[in-house]
Amino acid sequence: MFEELMRAGWPAIEEIPVDGWLARFSGGVxxxxxxxxPLAASADMTAALEQVEKLYADRGLPVxxxxxxxxxxxDRVLDARGYASGSPTVVQTAVVDIVLAALGTHQVDVAEAADAAWLGLWWAVDGRGDAAALAVAEKILGGGPALYGTIRDARGAAAVGRLALVGEWGGLYCLAVRPDMRRRGLGAAVLAGLLTSGRERGITRSWLQVRAENAGARRLYQRAGYTDAAHYHYRSHRRQEPVQGVHAEA
Incomplete structure (x- = not known):
């Protein structure tokens, strides 16, 4: 279930099915x-691996x-094949009403599309790559319905976040706070503002992904009422130079 939620919440630009797996491509961003x-077990894992390795090599991307x-x-087969393990990630979920009761009400500008200020702050904090990579990222952002929250001050955007809308679920992405405004509760405020607007559109539950080692973010989400629901990591094999614009996680 979570794989499909996350797939809808952060959609790839191109998807190719390969024997129960889904190979996704978005210019390396x-x-x-x-x-x-891997949506299902492959009937012939060796053949499937060879096929996806060729697909990524043809696009100049690491597998x-x-x-x-x-x-x-x-995981065992990839390890034996030389794929390095990294980016351990926790999927957390919560009931929206519980989160809002914990966080309270906050004034946040919420829109259905990202404006220049939102994009500028998110990319400055979390972006990798040049203007071409940002253009790809914008296509990913626009791949499904979402809400974009912004807290502003005299300097412009101080904190931003995105809530993907997938049925009754809202997925938190792109939470970013300007460095000079951190440790002031703005991340929690953006989350509360997004979930308030999401609840008005019918969402009742929320999910997010957080890197396992990100203790600060995990403390925030725990206080807000999120609990661990699943774990995953990445296995990567670089046979060529990495493409510019790859984030550690989204």
């Missing part, structure tokens, strides 16, 4: 949108797999 998602807790055999 973000691991998720440029990785293989990356998103490996869930259930993908133990695939």
């Amino acid at each position: 973000t691991q998720r949108a440029n990785s293989v998602l 990356v797999f998103q490996v869930g807790e259930q993908d133990t055999e695939l």
Whole structure:
């Protein structure tokens, strides 16, 4: 279930099915949108691996797999094949009403599209690559319905976040706070503002992904009522130079 939610919340620009897997391509911008998602067990794993390795090589991209807790055999095979493990990530979920009760009400500008100020802050904090990479990122952002929250001050955008809308679920992405405004509760405020607007549009539950080692963010989400629901990591194999614009995680 979470794989499909995350797939809809951060959609790749191109997807190619390969024997139960989904090879995703987005010009190298973000691991998720440029990785293989194993939706089902492959009937012929060796042949499938050879096919996806060629697909990524043809596009000049490193081969990356998103490996869930259930993908133990695939993880073993990739390890033996020389794929490095990294970016351990926790999927967390919460009931929207519980989060809003914990965080309270905050004044946040919420829109259905990202404006220049939103994009500028997010890319300055979390972006990798040049203007071409940002253009790809904008296509990913626009791949499904979402809300974009911004807190502003005299200097412009101080904090931003994105809430992907997938049925009754809202997925938190792109939470970024300007460096001079950190440790002031703005991340929690953006989250509360997005979920308030999302609840008005019918969402009742929320999910997010957070790097396992990001203790500060995990403390924030725990205080807000999020609990661990799943774990995954990436396996990568670089046979060529990496493409500019790859994020660690999205």
